[in-house]
Amino acid sequence: MEKQPSKPGSLSRRDFLKVSGITLTVPLVVGPRVLKVAGAEVKVFGPGKVPMTFTINGKTYRAELEPRVTLLDALRNEFDLTGAKRVCDRGTCGACTVLLDGKPVYACSVLAIEAQGRAITTVEGLMQDGKLHPIQQAFVENDALQCGFCTPGFVVACKALLDRIPNPTPEDLVAGLGGNLCRCGTYVGIRAAIAQAARMQRGG
């Protein structure tokens, strides 16, 4: 199963044959079926468990999961990567934000099976050599957290924002972080933290 396709829906017939070849030799693993939809062949997984492989924070993780399992639940329940939080579970609050190929996504709204073959970065992946990332450091110093439950999602969303816009305006902040909610009310600290992190990234 090493060669999972890099993008969903981009399966060639050859990929399929390879995959189903493995399925035949390993009968306990339920492989995908293929349906013809509007003239094209579409791979159908499940309903049982399917083997999956992920690249998370640069490491390879494997699990057998039902196709209906979200990336968020896979991270939390299978790999004990509990930094991303489950709050609304339907793409409203941002507490589950992770990076998928560098772009912020709501992990509760991505199926695990779709995240295969893509670079997944969670909040756990931001520390380098035991040192907090400058954004994380800025969150601590500006008290941009209270209970901390929304914090990992905010930290990841801030990382994505600063990667894209190193010097965000207040409007950029609203656009970049408007999809994250905090119940304790830490937005003042978050604004200050982002400003500090942006300064630091500019070498200030």
Add this chain to the structure above:
Amino acid sequence: MAEREAVEMAEYKWPEPGQRRLIGKRVSRVDGPDKVSGRAKYTYDVNRPGMLAGKILHCPHARARIVRLDTSAAEKMPGVKAVLPLKKVGDEILWAGDEVVAVAAVDEPTAEDAIRAIVVEYEKLPHFVLDTDPKAAGERARPTAEQIEGDPDAAFREAEVVAEGLYGMSVITHCCLEPHGAVVEWEGENSVLVHISTQAVSGIAGQMAGPLGVPAGNIRVKQEHIGGGFGSKFGPDSWGIAAARLSKMAGGRPVKIMLERDAELMVAGARPSYYGRVRVGAKRDGTLIAWESETWGTGGIPPTSPLPLPYVLRIPNQRKRHIAIATNSGPARAWRAPLHPQACLLTMAAIDDLAAALRMDPLDLLLKNIELAGERADVYREELQIAAELMEWKKRWHPRGDPSPGPIKRGLGVSIHTWPGRGHACRCDLTIHPDGSVEVKLASQDLGTGTRTAIAIVVADTLGLPLEAVRVRIGDNQYPPAGGSGGSTTIGGVSSAARRAALNALDQFFARVAPLLNAAPDQLEAWDGRIRVKGDPSRSIAWEQACARLDGMPLTVRGENPGPGELTTAGAAGVQMADVSVDIETGIVRINKMVAVQDCGLIINMKAAESQCYGAMIMGISYALYEEKIMDPVTGRMLNPNMEFYKLAGLADIGELVVHMMTGEKYDRRGVIGLGEPPVVSPGAAISNAVANAIGVRVPFLPLTPERVLEALKKGGSHARV
């Protein structure tokens, strides 16, 4: 045990300003790095070996009787380990979302399938979920006894100006981002391990013991971090007990039940609504002399209690009536400063309307009557002046109704508030290890308020050590008991206990070290990592060296609150002002700026104290403008049990926020006073008043939605009458 009673010599006071290295300074929280890195483990994050996923089937009807309950299909499903009916045939359900059956299965998808396989038939019964009209409530409305002080009738006859208005605020929910829930496992026949999201680590075992039939001493309760509580997480709740029972049925395997978001919003936390018709009478010069109110409201079941009216200002001559309404809309729970935001709105809005009727600046009207605030009148006066400067009130205030052209109207509003917040009962153990490290243990919890950090600050400052030298362990009921974190009682309780423990430790320590320094114990002090002779820094010994004198045994002492000395008192006072813009074409209200001026006695951590105020203002903006538990009268269900339509304020909604904490000798002298509740009280009133000032009419109810703003504009509002 190296545990000894306090030596009576210790003087239990807070250090003088010059002796505080950490207390009152801006200290980053000690658990910040864990929280920003994802390492911090919350109850929701607890993954135990062999853990099962627990799910609950909730009743879809607001009121119903169960006539059939068949769980056999769920029981037979592969992967399902336990099915536990929580209700039986014949039971009556009183609100939508009530728990009917709990299941435990090998994973969440399987548990969800099992829930779907359960068959329940209900006989629907008539329900009632509306709270705005007590007349419609029939026999569900219960008037409480009328309260009279002085002679309100005579006072209203004497009054030269009377304002009358209708005000109120809807039921809102706590919406903790970490939902309620627990992970429970049986560690043998008679002992239970509970990880639970709770505001009361010490209180949980006692509440679970009865239902589980095990002694409380056999129930271990743990919680490293909690993702919000706001008053809603004091008990194990039926789902916590269900997790324990399911675990037992499954042979002791751990069971995790965390509420789904819809259940969290439907049944796990609601602040009651309050509405009221208020009359307030004054002399032409603004002297307040008469109050009359008829209030009603509900949080569901049980019904509400009367409000503390009039709020803060003790207006002479009052008549108050309250009607408690019971509705099928779920249970009410304490919500950050219970009853105060409601009482504050009803009072401050009525006084603001009176000011409009008097054609007076409401700030002047408050100042004129501030003696009615009683013992803290001076604090309010000082705070009102500071807030006015920070807001440039005198320069920018205009009489009601912004006369400037265009659809955007701007206005200012003011409100004052209070909260007791006396430190709760709390014990802590402080251990000095022979290697010099210091450990503090207590079964408290850090709600996000910075409890861990505050304890570390107090102990480090007292022992003359750096913050990192102190390891604070909380969140485990095996540690000395501490009160629940409600009512802003935590900071007073834990800081006082920690201070006493540290002073007791020093007493014992000084007695051992004194001979080394050729001094009497009471001549010593701990400063900058050393024990030294007061006034003679040349005679000193490093902390670690002194600890080596412990004969290889750790020294453990106890600190307790309440205890000797006045380390904590009660009664915080605060003032808030709001500057808003209202678009009278769309009805949209925007916050431009808010100012909070707050007293909380001696401040332990300035950074955390300010965060509390910012957070409270933001929560206040949220309930003032957006939040509402919307009930559908037809189905009796909540229409917005999610985060798309149950709206919380976001980063874009808060405007500029300014916090000013009162400090100085006068405030320090009062000791430590809790801060969680007070700053969340005023925002609703201040914002409502600012909107009235902007558009010239009162929008009677919060949240100030565009629809309500437009309706008030159309009707001319329910505004002051002369």
